Amino acid sequence: xxxxxxxxxxHLKISANGYTLMLIAQLSDFEKIDSKNIDGFVIDxxxxxxxxxxxxxxxxxxxxxxSLKPLFVPSHNLLPKFxxxxxxxxxxxxxxxxTMERVAVITSKxxxxxxxxxxxxxxxxxxRVLGFLYTRNQLLTPIVHRQSNIGYxxxxxxxxxxxxxxxxxxxLAQKIAANGWGNAKLKDHIHLCKxxxxxxxxxxxxCGACNSIDISPQDMIHHFVCAHVAPATDFKxxxxxxxPKCDKHLRHIGIDxxxxxxxxxxxxxxxxxxxxxxxALCMDCETINGLDELxxxxxxxLSITQKGEQLLFNTQSKTITKDNNLSIENKCTEALFxxxxxxxINRIKTHNCKSVYAQIHLNNPTIKSLNSIAKQAFHNxxxxxxxxxxxxxxxxxxxxxxxxxxxxxxxxxxxxxxLENIEYNVQKLLTDNIENQPNQVQIKIHNITGSxxxxxxxxx
Amino acid sequence: MEQLLPEYIxxxxxVGIHKFIRVFWYFVLxxxxxxxxxxxxxxxxxxxxxxxxxxxFEIARQKLRKENPFVSVIIPGKNEGKxxxxxxxxxxxxTFKNFELIIVDDGSDDDTPIIGRNLEKLGLIDMFLRNxxxxxxxxxxxxxxxxxxxxxxxxLDADCSFDRDAIENVLVPFFMDNRIGAVGGNVKVRNYKNSxxxxxxxxxxxxxxxVGRIITSYxxxxxxxxxxxxxxxxxxxxxxxxWDIGPGLDGDITVKIRKSGYKVVFEPSAVCLTNAPESFxxxxxxxxxxxxxxxxxxxxxxxxxxxxxxxxxWSTFFALAENVYYNVVLDILWWIYIIDIFLNYSGxxxxxxxxxxxxxxxxxxxxxCSIYLFSERKKEERYLWPYASMMTIYTGTYLRxxxxxxxxxxxxxxxxFEDPWNPYKSSSQAKRAGL
Ligand SMILES: [Zn+2]
Ligand SMILES: [Zn+2]
Ligand SMILES: [Zn+2]
Numbered sequence: 012x013x014x015x016x017x018x019x020x021x022h023l024k025i026s027a028n029g030y031t032l033m034l035i036a037q038l039s040d041f042e043k044i045d046s047k048n049i050d051g052f053v054i055d056x057x058x059x060x061x062x063x064x065x066x067x068x069x070x071x072x073x074x075x076x077x078s079l080k081p082l083f084v085p086s087h088n089l090l091p092k093f094x095x096x097x098x099x100x101x102x103x104x105x106x107x108x109x110t111m112e113r114v115a116v117i118t119s120k121x122x123x124x125x126x127x128x129x130x131x132x133x134x135x136x137x138x139r140v141l142g143f144l145y146t147r148n149q150l151l152t153p154i155v156h157r158q159s160n161i162g163y164x165x166x167x168x169x170x171x172x173x174x175x176x177x178x179x180x181x182x183l184a185q186k187i188a189a190n191g192w193g194n195a196k197l198k199d200h201i202h203l204c205k206x207x208x209x210x211x212x213x214x215x216x217x218c219g220a221c222n223s224i225d226i227s228p229q230d231m232i233h234h235f236v237c238a239h240v241a242p243a244t245d246f247k248x249x250x251x252x253x254x255p256k257c258d259k260h261l262r263h264i265g266i267d268x269x270x271x272x273x274x275x276x277x278x279x280x281x282x283x284x285x286x287x288x289x290x291a292l293c294m295d296c297e298t299i300n301g302l303d304e305l306x307x308x309x310x311x312x313l314s315i316t317q318k319g320e321q322l323l324f325n326t327q328s329k330t331i332t333k334d335n336n337l338s339i340e341n342k343c344t345e346a347l348f349x350x351x352x353x354x355x356i357n358r359i360k361t362h363n364c365k366s367v368y369a370q371i372h373l374n375n376p377t378i379k380s381l382n383s384i385a386k387q388a389f390h391n392x393x394x395x396x397x398x399x400x401x402x403x404x405x406x407x408x409x410x411x412x413x414x415x416x417x418x419x420x421x422x423x424x425x426x427x428x429x430l431e432n433i434e435y436n437v438q439k440l441l442t443d444n445i446e447n448q449p450n451q452v453q454i455k456i457h458n459i460t461g462s463x464x465x466x467x468x469x470x471x
Numbered sequence: 472m473e474q475l476l477p478e479y480i481x482x483x484x485x486v487g488i489h490k491f492i493r494v495f496w497y498f499v500l501x502x503x504x505x506x507x508x509x510x511x512x513x514x515x516x517x518x519x520x521x522x523x524x525x526x527x528f529e530i531a532r533q534k535l536r537k538e539n540p541f542v543s544v545i546i547p548g549k550n551e552g553k554x555x556x557x558x559x560x561x562x563x564x565x566t567f568k569n570f571e572l573i574i575v576d577d578g579s580d581d582d583t584p585i586i587g588r589n590l591e592k593l594g595l596i597d598m599f600l601r602n603x604x605x606x607x608x609x610x611x612x613x614x615x616x617x618x619x620x621x622x623x624x625x626x627l628d629a630d631c632s633f634d635r636d637a638i639e640n641v642l643v644p645f646f647m648d649n650r651i652g653a654v655g656g657n658v659k660v661r662n663y664k665n666s667x668x669x670x671x672x673x674x675x676x677x678x679x680x681x682v683g684r685i686i687t688s689y690x691x692x693x694x695x696x697x698x699x700x701x702x703x704x705x706x707x708x709x710x711x712x713x714w715d716i717g718p719g720l721d722g723d724i725t726v727k728i729r730k731s732g733y734k735v736v737f738e739p740s741a742v743c744l745t746n747a748p749e750s751f752x753x754x755x756x757x758x759x760x761x762x763x764x765x766x767x768x769x770x771x772x773x774x775x776x777x778x779x780x781x782x783x784x785w786s787t788f789f790a791l792a793e794n795v796y797y798n799v800v801l802d803i804l805w806w807i808y809i810i811d812i813f814l815n816y817s818g819x820x821x822x823x824x825x826x827x828x829x830x831x832x833x834x835x836x837x838x839x840c841s842i843y844l845f846s847e848r849k850k851e852e853r854y855l856w857p858y859a860s861m862m863t864i865y866t867g868t869y870l871r872x873x874x875x876x877x878x879x880x881x882x883x884x885x886x887x888f889e890d891p892w893n894p895y896k897s898s899s900q901a902k903r904a905g906l
Contacts, residue, residue, distance in 0.1 A: 236900040238609035238716050241617045256712035271602030285600055286588055
């Protein structure tokens, strides 16, 4: 069924079922190949350092689609788990057919991924994580990892952040969940150093008055019959316990005396206390953290949601906005809208295609008089209605409930059914909720030409 | 004149003074002398010496301010967490500032440890000591004592609040006489407006706690420093090794300090307010406990003070004897009086009972006048005047019955050793040791 072929410039390939996997022994191997014809990779080294370099290169330095290609390790136990967790597991040559089926599934899923334009680092990372989850149809499960600064390693995600950026990485995982792109399951809580965000600590008890670690605990003794209470040293007479108040011998714990508590004595400043202060010495940067100063962060296990998948299926015009509390997928800021509009004008100048700019204007004194929270709610509702009629390639920007800018690419005047729907429904929303005032909604339509000026268009 | 008075009063004018004294011997011999005669004689002496006393007090206050000794304020208790924050705020208002605050949590089973540790962390409490296993009030106070660094100890209850100068004033007497080993503060009822029960107690406190203690202190036979508010010289508490097992440990340590040669006085200007029980059910329980302790400590544990021995002291003898006399002896005599009347004058009860009530009624208001003379918050206490009319029933009947029950139980059955107020482990050991 399968054969290992010698490549023209000394590289090994595994082919079967129409798919080809490339064996990579060192980082430089990537330079010598044309990865377009390769469906996946197999790490062909047992040196963890080299393997790590190969994985990092593939998952971080390449394009999104390239980074999602299947990646296998040759066999068990040769590479540590914190390396293999980023891969698709072991390539079992005896069951190559099964492996190739897996390659087939991943390859076809990669084809669904349309997102290519990623405008900032966070978006790029989000795309790679969601892409990994989607194409592998699995959970993003962090594994315990003693050498990691935070004690855990996330598949793929950890490759995209430096060791000292762990906090940003953990926060991104939370952001993915908060935006509804991923479902999160709480695996653990970790505590990070306020100085270096590491989590390798020596926890110790210290004196609350002078912070000395030289403290010693002592049992408290309560002599029932005379109600005398004092630390055990007060009672010690050579080997015996004898009460300094009533001179009786203490014989039997629970019958004539007990030890109701413990008290600490500080050998540096003589302070006496029951509750020693706990502190955490960071073993990386030597910062002393009070327990309440430690930064607590959740370790989340992530799975992709439908909304997360939608994010991947959108093309490059699609932008992940940071303030996504509206969940309006086609919405962007007005500033970004102007940049995109300008690009569109330039595109039309050279490509001679048809696109429409539309402006929706609401004029309603009743809404204007609402308080800001009600206004915001109304604004969100309108955005959702408008958005529901837009195509994936359309873009909308709106800073206030009164004004909406729309860019409808590759659309001619004859294909404006969606604008009619929007007008009808927005009008209906207004008349349902507010007393009948005709002509509340005005829509201006403009066929974009190469000589248009952004400023003129936007201002109407 | 005769038309204006009710018939039962006219009757006594007719039968003459001899029969009057024969029938009302209990009132004339005990109540009148103790609560009217002595009160007003001492009020008179007090009034004459007012300026001199004020001057002595001021000189001592200056000495206190100059020395500014370090004081340990100790508060032992169980489940008192809810009071702690308010208490630290009340103490922060004190004119005397040079003190540490030590709270002992005696095995609380509520949020007290959490509250206490937090206040300790915030620096509002200097030391929070907790015993996971409850040991009883005495052991908790002794634990605080063991870690006190002050020259003086001020012992408080957590649910009390204090006049701004209360701690300063309770310390002043130490600078008037070097032999003073302990000073009792003036405990008043804060919640006197909440129920009839607490109003009657407020009057009772004013009578026995305030006035009563001014007089016994003046006579040198003051015998009980309230656990709610008292100050001790550290050397005195060390000399007696602190508190012994209660109930009634407040009176007990006072006697112990007296026995070891110190004077014990009352300071009326050191005022603390406490919450009195608001229902008669709770009050009855509290009084049974207090009254049992009189038998246990005054008659049993400290019986040696009544007999000539090496460190015999007349004032300690009188202090305890007065206490026993006015509680135990008078209680027995009252029952004898009742029997006497029923046996010998059962035909005249229609004249005797209303007259008795009239006598007590008048006496109560005469007493309110003496309270008025001694009081440092005259205005507030005027609120209580209408209720003084009910004191005959309250002290004359209700408290007397409670007291009798308590004495009976303790004298014959030593019931105080079974009081859940102390853990069983301590009580059983104390009983075996005959304490
Ligand atoms: Zn650190
Ligand atoms: Zn002992
Ligand atoms: Zn220390």
